[in-house]
Amino acid sequence: MKRPTIADVAQRAGVSKGAVSYALNGQPGVSEATRQRILAIATEIGFSRSSAARALSAATAGAIGLALCRPARTLGVEPFFMALISGVEAELSARSYALTLQVVADPDAEIAVYRRWWGERRVDGVLVCDLRTDDRRIPALEQLQLPAVVIGGPGGTGELASLWSDDAAALTETVEYLAALGHRRIARVAGLPDLRHTEIRTDAFAAVCQRLGLVDAVTVWSDYTGEEGGRATRRLLSSASRPTAVIYDNDVMAIAGLSVAQEMGLTVPGDLSIVAWDDSPLCRLVHPPLTALGRDIPAYGAHAARQLLAVVAGQPGGRVQDETAHLTPRGSTAPPRVR
Amino acid sequence: MKRPTIADVAQRAGVSKGAVSYALNGQPGVSEATRQRILAIATEIGFSRSSAARALSAATAGAIGLALCRPARTLGVEPFFMALISGVEAELSARSYALTLQVVADPDAEIAVYRRWWGERRVDGVLVCDLRTDDRRIPALEQLQLPAVVIGGPGGTGELASLWSDDAAALTETVEYLAALGHRRIARVAGLPDLRHTEIRTDAFAAVCQRLGLVDAVTVWSDYTGEEGGRATRRLLSSASRPTAVIYDNDVMAIAGLSVAQEMGLTVPGDLSIVAWDDSPLCRLVHPPLTALGRDIPAYGAHAARQLLAVVAGQPGGRVQDETAHLTPRGSTAPPRVR
DNA sequence: ATGCCGAACTGAACCGGATAAGCTGAGAAA
DNA sequence: TTTCTCAGCTTATCCGGTTCAGTTCGGCAT
Numbered sequence: 001m002k003r004p005t006i007a008d009v010a011q012r013a014g015v016s017k018g019a020v021s022y023a024l025n026g027q028p029g030v031s032e033a034t035r036q037r038i039l040a041i042a043t044e045i046g047f048s049r050s051s052a053a054r055a056l057s058a059a060t061a062g063a064i065g066l067a068l069c070r071p072a073r074t075l076g077v078e079p080f081f082m083a084l085i086s087g088v089e090a091e092l093s094a095r096s097y098a099l100t101l102q103v104v105a106d107p108d109a110e111i112a113v114y115r116r117w118w119g120e121r122r123v124d125g126v127l128v129c130d131l132r133t134d135d136r137r138i139p140a141l142e143q144l145q146l147p148a149v150v151i152g153g154p155g156g157t158g159e160l161a162s163l164w165s166d167d168a169a170a171l172t173e174t175v176e177y178l179a180a181l182g183h184r185r186i187a188r189v190a191g192l193p194d195l196r197h198t199e200i201r202t203d204a205f206a207a208v209c210q211r212l213g214l215v216d217a218v219t220v221w222s223d224y225t226g227e228e229g230g231r232a233t234r235r236l237l238s239s240a241s242r243p244t245a246v247i248y249d250n251d252v253m254a255i256a257g258l259s260v261a262q263e264m265g266l267t268v269p270g271d272l273s274i275v276a277w278d279d280s281p282l283c284r285l286v287h288p289p290l291t292a293l294g295r296d297i298p299a300y301g302a303h304a305a306r307q308l309l310a311v312v313a314g315q316p317g318g319r320v321q322d323e324t325a326h327l328t329p330r331g332s333t334a335p336p337r338v339r
Numbered sequence: 340m341k342r343p344t345i346a347d348v349a350q351r352a353g354v355s356k357g358a359v360s361y362a363l364n365g366q367p368g369v370s371e372a373t374r375q376r377i378l379a380i381a382t383e384i385g386f387s388r389s390s391a392a393r394a395l396s397a398a399t400a401g402a403i404g405l406a407l408c409r410p411a412r413t414l415g416v417e418p419f420f421m422a423l424i425s426g427v428e429a430e431l432s433a434r435s436y437a438l439t440l441q442v443v444a445d446p447d448a449e450i451a452v453y454r455r456w457w458g459e460r461r462v463d464g465v466l467v468c469d470l471r472t473d474d475r476r477i478p479a480l481e482q483l484q485l486p487a488v489v490i491g492g493p494g495g496t497g498e499l500a501s502l503w504s505d506d507a508a509a510l511t512e513t514v515e516y517l518a519a520l521g522h523r524r525i526a527r528v529a530g531l532p533d534l535r536h537t538e539i540r541t542d543a544f545a546a547v548c549q550r551l552g553l554v555d556a557v558t559v560w561s562d563y564t565g566e567e568g569g570r571a572t573r574r575l576l577s578s579a580s581r582p583t584a585v586i587y588d589n590d591v592m593a594i595a596g597l598s599v600a601q602e603m604g605l606t607v608p609g610d611l612s613i614v615a616w617d618d619s620p621l622c623r624l625v626h627p628p629l630t631a632l633g634r635d636i637p638a639y640g641a642h643a644a645r646q647l648l649a650v651v652a653g654q655p656g657g658r659v660q661d662e663t664a665h666l667t668p669r670g671s672t673a674p675p676r677v678r
Numbered sequence: 679a680t681g682c683c684g685a686a687c688t689g690a691a692c693c694g695g696a697t698a699a700g701c702t703g704a705g706a707a708a
Numbered sequence: 709t710t711t712c713t714c715a716g717c718t719t720a721t722c723c724g725g726t727t728c729a730g731t732t733c734g735g736c737a738t
Binding site for chain 1: 342343385386387388389390391392393394395400402411414415416417418419420421422424425426428429432435437438439440441442454455457458459460461564565566569591594595598599601602619620621623624625626636637
């Protein structure tokens with residue numbers, strides 16, 4: 001099946017290639033009648049412009065890039081990324097932009113991918129996930145002058161546009177909620193320590209615990225896998241002054257923690273309250289359903305995509321704070337049982 | 340930062356554009372010495388070929404497409420797709436192919452995406468997921484002559500290349516295992532009924548149950564969400580002749596089923612045995628850990644990608660059976676308690 | 679010495695659009 | 709009637725590669 005080109009449309013319409021191009025792009029230079037005729041013919045013969053030719057002459061790829069840097073085993077289990085992607089996608093496909101995805105092993109490989117994409121002009125811009133402290137990707141992107149929106153922050157994003165959610169506020173709300181229930185010994189199972197948002201949450205946790213006089217507050221680090229989350233929970237619950245509430249940095253670890261607690265003969269929420277960050281459907285699957293910090297991740301992705309398209313169009317992307325996660329109390333939190 | 344073009348390389352090497360092109364593509368037409376010199380210069384000035392220009396003149400996009408047609412809420416939760424994507428990616432990036440992803444609402448939108456990709460020459464081929472019975476995408480792709488590999492089958496894939504896993508065998512093994520434990524009343528919570536592999540599993544389930552004389556075998560349909568899976572489980576467990584074992588078509592529903600059973604005061608595996616299809620890390624998070632049918636999904640994706648690249652290269656893709664899922668017994672299955 | 683061959687390379691056409699510059703003819707202004 | 713203007717189009721060039729048809733030249737056989 002031969003693919004129609006702009007020349008085919010031009011021939012059938014009895015005009016030149018240029019006229020067709022103007023008509024398709026909504027540019028002045030053709031009469032409204034001619035434009036309609038050309039559009040009708042284009043639709044009729046199923047013409048779409050070659051993305052390659054367009055990219056070559058218009059110097060725009062019509063695609064944005066997303067490189068995911070997580071080991072395959074955590075990538076799949078985290079509902080976060082798919083939710084983010086579906087939101088990004090919704091925004092992009094509405095403007096007929098494509099999404100180019102790449103899974104990379106480490107930040108250096110990611111920088112290499114950006115450099116390649118830039119050289120190949122394969123994408124017009126990129127979304128940067130999992131902001132780290134002292135992130136080498138930021139200066140690399142600045143140097144390339146590749147339009148980018150960093151999903152993460154605030155802070156540490158250099159001159160690049162960025163979008164974040166106020167994790168500090170969400171964490172503070174959560175601790176205050178647990179404290180109001182009467183919890184005094186609160187632990188937190190954190191995600192990867194070199195991620196910027198882990199750092200932000202850790203600082204906020206320390207601050208609010210100090211403010212509320214929760215001296216037994218403890219943070220342990222993990223890697224977002226259920227396995228590690230379970231192990232961390234077992235350690236916490238075996239300690240002499242075991243916490244009465246644990247906040248997990250993602251829902252997978254929270255579910256693992258719940259299992260460990262139940263396995264150790266503790267009841268949730270009687271002996272232990274659990275709060276999960278990221279309120280995916282998983283939180284409602286387990287028994288008791290988990291109290292969780294949720295927000296609209298697809299909307300977050302859509303927002304980031306819109307912001308990136310603005311940057312690509314030459315507008316300043318700015319630094320934008322998105323919706324703050326809100327706590328949805330469910331069955332996994334309650335006042336601590338008096339011992 | 341100005342991007343170097345092939346002309347820059349040619350100028351610095353003191354040769355023509357053509358020579359550089361031959362050198363970069365490993366074509367004959369330049370001496371080995373010149374080739375090395377050109378490659379060195381290309382590396383030195385950080386040259387990569389514009390994907391657009393390459394696509395335009397070589398008539399190859401250097402990208403393959405993947406359209407995912409699932410509602411956003413199930414897409415994210417299913418670890419399957421991310422695992423598949425990471426496998427596909429590994430294979431593609433090794434050959435510096437890009438992956439273009441699109442999330443679509445329904446099969447018709449998916450066909451429209453294929454048609455657009457084809458018209459735009461945006462991808463060289465596509466991977467087709469979630470094969471349905473009487474799948475309209477198949478004739479559409481055949482008509483477009485867009486290289487494709489269907490992930491699913493066997494059967495119903497028309498003339499297209501396809502890759503599948505023997506779900507019938509896996510299901511048969513599972514039922515035999517449960518029957519060997521002594522279960523006589525086995526139920527199955529199936530996924531979306533119009534998916535081809537659901538149909539295959541349903542037929543296999545009926546066949547093996549009849550062969551083993553399990554007259555109480557029952558299949559109920561669901562939509563892969565935990566919510567529906569839980570509801571289906573509640574119905575099953577409330578019935579007069581409640582099953583002693585349930586096979587779930589994915590792990591999310593299995594986990595939901597486990598919660599429902601526990602909530603209803605049933606012990607697992609004492610009162611109810613549970614088997615999950617798709618052995619993601621989630622199965623090991625819950626307590627008891629779930630007996631599951633697992634296989635290497637990233638390898639499956641990599642296999643599909645390799646097959647598609649072969650089809651793109653003009654070789655016959657064929658119909659290939661991949662690894663069969665194998666049962667990993669864990670804590671959620673045991674002989675039924677005698678009542 | 680001449681002719682011939684093939685390796686090594688050049689030049690130009692081409693892919694399919696976007697776009698600047700040039701052309702044309704109808705209507706308005708002089 | 710002539711000139712000017714400008715909407716509405718055409719023509720030509722460019723984007724950055726690939727590729728085909730030549731061209732050059734060194735070496736070898738005659």
